[in-house]
Amino acid sequence: MFAILKRELSAYFTSPIGYIYLAVFYFFSGFYFFAYTLLQNTTNLTNVFIMMFTIVTFLIPILTMRLMSEEKKHKTDQALLTAPISLVALVMGKFLAAVLVFAMGVAIMVVFGIVVACFATPDWAVFWGNVVGMLLLGAALIAIGMFISALTENQVIAAIGGFAVGISLALIDSLTSLISVSWLRSVVDNLSFMTRYSDFTQGMLNISNVLFFVSVCAVFVFLTVRVFEKQRWA
Amino acid sequence: MIEVQNLIKLYGSKRAVDDVSFTVKKGEILGFLGPNGAGKSTTMNILTGYLSSTSGTVTIDGKEILEDPIEAKKRIGYLPEHPPLYLDMTVKDYLGFMYDLKKIKLPKKQHIEEICQVVRISDVYDRVIKHLSKGYRQRVGLAQALLGTPDVLILDEPTVGLDPKQIIEIRNLIKSLGEKHTIILSSHILPEVQAICERVIVINKGKIVADDTPDNLSRAMSTDHKLIVRVDGPEAEVYKLLSKIPGMEQVNTLGQREDGVYDYSLEGEKGVDMRREVFKRLAERNWAILGMRSSELSLEDIFLQLTADSAEDTRANLGGEK
Structure with missing residues (x-):
């Protein structure tokens, strides 16, 4: 697993993808930090985290698009699948590599926190809750993106699939009001990434939300493993 | 060393591998011969655990490839038809990664350098694989298979795309490797199999049509x-x-x-x-x-004779490919 993790990390930064992701993440978070925190004369970083939701949904497919599809295209999956490692270790290695690169982006938030702390003490509990929420959101989206990437040999399709899922998840909230069946509405409501994420931004560390994002990760890691299993039997 | 029993692989209703059984003894070099699309690569992919068989068992040194995949895979070095290379890595990084991936215990730097010398890629050690020629890429693929000196080497058309000088080099290399390793190699080039292998399995349309030494085959057929x-x-x-x-x-x-x-x-x-x-x-x-x-039959004649039943299909296929 660590061999794969290491290789994926270096692959992010031998190609421009890792740098582009970080640059875009830093640019937008920096902009929002300036507009919503510095300019407002507040120590509250919550608005920055809320605004980053959309940016994250759009950036994560960039991180995940080549994760699995490229292996298939260049037939390097043959080396991975005939190596003495389990499929779970293979998938987890890739998943963790993407999460780590994502976390490098999120790390800028900590810098913002420190900058604010130079002038006044921010609400650290809320701040760290926000960071945890963003990491969980990212991890869940990465798991979904990785799964989509495993379904195709084409990076572009993987990226577009990732965008489509991300946008749909963001749209869920406007959908719920249109659903008249109450139980169906509550099901869809509970699937909303935005609702669950905004709990974090409001400073609530709800265990059910944490479990929700962790389960999404687990389910899609599992499904990715199944995709590889299925390919062997096809 | 390798035991294959009643291997069947179905692609839909097409039988890519049809009831194939054979055993390979330790230190043997076995040639897998067959026209394009005969099921050579599929069989090799099943042997290495990349694909699963529809039914049948593959045992490597007593370890079943599906039941004990990690132990079985540790014993295999595999060079697929397309060498599985990460083009954006240097030879050094790539071999280092494969070394870690295979969880090899030998001293890392020394081991990798030794293998590079064996397959003669030391001079491109620090180059990015993307910039290497086909021959060098093939050798890097071979180096990757040799990492950890596995007991079994499975090489799918190892000399394809190389120039004549390189082909001879690789053949000699495989021959010398045969002293320490059990090798299965596939080819559709007959002289190659005749030159390297002690035993030949001719496979056509997923079935084994002959299994003998190259000499015996020609003798039996004349x-x-x-x-x-x-x-x-x-x-x-x-x-x-x-x-x-x-x-x-x-x-x-x-x-x-x-x-x-x-x-x-x-x-x-x-x-x-x-x-x-x-x-x-x-x-x-x-x-x-x-x-x-x-006028003993050459392996070429035998091959044609053995696969003659399907000559009609082969011709049709060739037409299709063009």
Whole structure:
């Protein structure tokens, strides 16, 4: 697993993808930090985290698009699948590599926190809750993106699939009001990434939300493993 | 070392591998021969655990590939048809990654350097794989398979796309590796298999059609004792002389080769060796024999003969591919 993790990390930064992701993440978070925190004369970083939701949904497919599809295209999956490692270790290695690169982006938030702390003490509990929420959101989206990437040999399709899922998840909230069946509405409501994420931004560390994002990760890691299993039997 | 039993692989209703069974002993070099699309690569992919068989078992050194995949895979070095190379890595990084991936315990730097010397890629050690030629890429693929000196090497068309000099190099390399490793290699080039392998399995349309040493195969297939002789002497008289040899059943003139030199094909009774008699009689008349060979079938002929049933299909397929 660590061999794969290491290789994926270096692959992010031998190609421009890792740098582009970080640059875009830093640019937008920096902009929002300036507009919503510095300019407002507040120590509250919550608005920055809320605004980053959309940016994250759009950036994560960039991180995940080549994760699995490229292996298939260049037939390097043959080396991975005939190596003495389990499929779970293979998938987890890739998943963790993407999460780590994502976390490098999120790390800028900590810098913002420190900058604010130079002038006044921010609400650290809320701040760290926000960071945890963003990491969980990212991890869940990465798991979904990785799964989509495993379904195709084409990076572009993987990226577009990732965008489509991300946008749909963001749209869920406007959908719920249109659903008249109450139980169906509550099901869809509970699937909303935005609702669950905004709990974090409001400073609530709800265990059910944490479990929700962790389960999404687990389910899609599992499904990715199944995709590889299925390919062997096809 | 390798035991394959009743391997079947279905792609939909198509039988890519159809009830294939064989065993390979330790230290043996086995050639897998067959036309394109015969099921060679599929079989190899199943042997290495990349694909699962529909039914049947593969055992590597006592470990079943599906039941104990990690232990079985540790014993295999695999060079697939397309070497699984990460083009954006340097040879050094790539081999380092594969070393870690295979969880090898040998001293890392030394081990990788040794293998690079064996396959002669030390001079491109720090180059990015993307910029390497096909021959070098193939060798990097081979180096990757050799990492950890696995007991079993499975090489899918290892010399494809190489220039003649490289082909000879790689063949010699495989031969020398055969002293320590058990090797299965596939090819559709007959002389290659004949040159390297101690044993040949001919596979066609997913089925094994022959399994023997290259020599035995050609011997078993040559039905009658046939000779081809090239003689310097007057055609009609030589013909008459040859026909009179006891046990001779048929003599045919194959035509003039040089000035006054003719080829004859001789077919004797089964089990009669006519070579000495032919020599003596021609020598008495002072007609020089410029060449004599028994017309044993070459592996090429055997191959064509064995796969003849499907010649029609093959032709159709070839048409399709074009």
